[in-house]
Amino acid sequence: MTAVRQDAWSAEDDLILAEITLRHIREGSTQLAAFEEVGEKIGRTSAACGFRWNSCVRKSYEDAIGIAKSQRQKRSYLKKQPASRGAQVAGLVLGDLEEDYSRSEGMSENSLSIDAVIRFLRQWKGTFQEAGRQLKMLERDLREKEDELAELRVENERLSKEVNLAQSDYRVVNDDYKALIQIMDRARRLAFLNEEDEEKTRFKMDANGNLERIE
Helix, strand or coil: CCCCCCCCCCHHHHHHHHHHHHHHHHCCCCHHHHHHHHHHHHCCCHHHHHHHHHHHHHHHHHHHHHHHHHHHHHHHHHHHCCHHHHHHHHHHHHHHHHHHHHHHHHHHHHHHHHHHHHHHHHHHHHHHHHHHHHHHHHHHHHHHHHHHHHHHHHHHHHHHHHHHHHHHHHHHHHHHHHHHHHHHHHHHHHHHHHHHHHHHHCEEECCCCCEEECC
């Protein structure tokens, strides 16, 4: 089983990916087949090759892709023509095919190997710098969130103490209020009993019919 690479893509890997993918496009094959071939050649998964092509490499080969698609259309057109007519149009189309093919092959060998590497390095540098800036922003946001969380924890602890103190004060006041109500109720009952006793024993009638106060 071939080991799957996990290291960063090199400029050579990108060139292999571009050349094989463009060949599959010219020949009317699928990009999936191209990615599988590239994966077997450089030791990566086809999914990784497809992601690399669509996210980074494809942008640098738009012109070459257009030429490869044109060649694919011409090849498909020739295959659909009858044998006799195909022989007649072969001379007209073959020249264009050879011209396009030489242009694409020339680009893949020299200009692509240099220009593509330069573009790739510039794009990689910009991507790396942007990633660095985003990382710094995320680290700053994380520190701010951590500080905010620490402040919220302190505030929550303070409020919890105040709530506990208020609950304790409420229980004390409530107990005092209940005790005061009980005292007032007992005092009211005693006063009512005293009034009844005073009304019963305060006066009495003498022999002449007069009320006499009893001390």
